[in-house]
Amino acid sequence: MKIINEDFRNILLDYNTTVALGMFDGVHIAHREIIKRAVLDAKINKTKSVVLTFEQDPDEFLYPDKKHKIITENKTKIKLIEELSPDYLILLKTNKELLNLNPEDFINFLINNIGIKKVVCGFDYKFGKKAKGNIDLLRMYANNYGYSLEVVDEIKINGFKVSSSAIREKLEKGLIIEANELLGYEFSIYGAVEKGNQIAREMGYPTANIYVDDRIALRNGVYATKTVINGKEYSSISNIGIKPTFNGKQKVLETHLFNTNINLYGKEIMVKFLKFIRDEQKFDSIINLKKRIQEDIIIARNI
Numbered sequence: 001m002k003i004i005n006e007d008f009r010n011i012l013l014d015y016n017t018t019v020a021l022g023m024f025d026g027v028h029i030a031h032r033e034i035i036k037r038a039v040l041d042a043k044i045n046k047t048k049s050v051v052l053t054f055e056q057d058p059d060e061f062l063y064p065d066k067k068h069k070i071i072t073e074n075k076t077k078i079k080l081i082e083e084l085s086p087d088y089l090i091l092l093k094t095n096k097e098l099l100n101l102n103p104e105d106f107i108n109f110l111i112n113n114i115g116i117k118k119v120v121c122g123f124d125y126k127f128g129k130k131a132k133g134n135i136d137l138l139r140m141y142a143n144n145y146g147y148s149l150e151v152v153d154e155i156k157i158n159g160f161k162v163s164s165s166a167i168r169e170k171l172e173k174g175l176i177i178e179a180n181e182l183l184g185y186e187f188s189i190y191g192a193v194e195k196g197n198q199i200a201r202e203m204g205y206p207t208a209n210i211y212v213d214d215r216i217a218l219r220n221g222v223y224a225t226k227t228v229i230n231g232k233e234y235s236s237i238s239n240i241g242i243k244p245t246f247n248g249k250q251k252v253l254e255t256h257l258f259n260t261n262i263n264l265y266g267k268e269i270m271v272k273f274l275k276f277i278r279d280e281q282k283f284d285s286i287i288n289l290k291k292r293i294q295e296d297i298i299i300a301r302n303i
């Protein structure tokens with residue numbers, strides 16, 4: 001997968017393409033269906049498959065003072081989309097000029113710069129200035145401009161629409177099992193392992209630390225997890241939070257792998273969340289923290 005992260009005016013693809021459109025926060029079940037259909041269509045019709053999205057959510061760009069929550073930051077999102085094997089992932093630089101394009105101008109951009117022969121999107125896809133463009137408009141222009149449109153009908157689970165907003169709400173409550181059901185995979189955070197303060201190692205449970213984006217919606221706390229390193233999966237336990245016992249400020253994901261003693265510094269790992277165990281707490285002593293972590297490990301091993 002080739003990644004293009006550019007201002008929209010600098011992009012010019014020299015191919016016929018099948019494009020999947022959306023913000024794709026979380027790359028959930030419905031997003032996956034859209035991307036898979038685009039990839040399949042491109043194979044059949046010998047075009048290039050393109051996932052077209054924004055580097056930054058337009059809502060966050062337009063309202064920077066609003067507290068913005070996300071399911072996946074770009075590093076993890078790129079990894080998840082890569083697993084679906086499109087030829088290109090385009091992360092458009094989010095700027096005023098892009099957000100000011102009328103829906104018709106955005107369609108022109110898709111035709112002239114992206115080379116669309118086919119567009120795949122969801123039934124409620126909105127685009128262009130003030131989100132005024134919709135699938136009716138895309139359909140109206142299709143014949144004249146020589147592209148076709150494939151719309152994915154509403155995907156529901158247990159009677160509710162799968163949506164990034166619903167998943168963010170579940171994550172904020174630590175409802176990881178419900179969130180995973182809507183995602184269609186286990187909620188994951190991907191990153192490079194950095195050095196911590198080595199205190200955990202002294203306490204007898206070495207951890208791999210990843211500094212995580214503050215905007216990630218997941219409730220701080222302890223989770224049973226699985227960790228993938230170089231394609232191999234390990235059982236693990238993770239704490240996401242700021243380590244209040246040590247008056248920490250920065251959000252860190254700390255993962256302790258069971259039954260292994262490999263050096264993870266500098267390695268890229270994918271942590272997959274299975275079950276919420278408890279909230280992160282401020283302990284009055286390191287001994288009590290250690291005791292509690294030993295209990296957490298027993299719980300996690302049983303999950």
Ligand SMILES: Cc1cc2nc3c(=O)[nH]c(=O)nc-3n(C[C@H](O)[C@H](O)[C@H](O)COP(=O)(O)O)c2cc1C
Nearest residue numbers: 196197198199200222237239243244245246280281
């Ligand atoms: C399973 C687990 C649970 C944890 N729970 C808490 C907690 O409730 N409160 C807290 O302040 N730190 C918690 N931590 C983080 C520890 O404070 C941390 O491992 C320790 O400070 C060592 O950090 P270091 O890796 O930077 O040396 C937890 C860590 C793990 C692995």
Ligand SMILES: Nc1ncnc2c1ncn2[C@@H]1O[C@H](COP(=O)(O)OP(=O)(O)OP(=O)(O)O)[C@@H](O)[C@H]1O
Nearest residue numbers: 022023024030121122124125154155162163164165
């Ligand atoms: N449940 C769904 N069924 C079918 N298509 C969907 C569904 N949810 C999203 N889509 C489509 O996925 C693409 C990406 O949309 P977007 O990222 O805005 O999704 P969303 O999950 O609805 O997010 P939000 O909850 O933030 O509005 C769009 O084409 C959208 O129509």
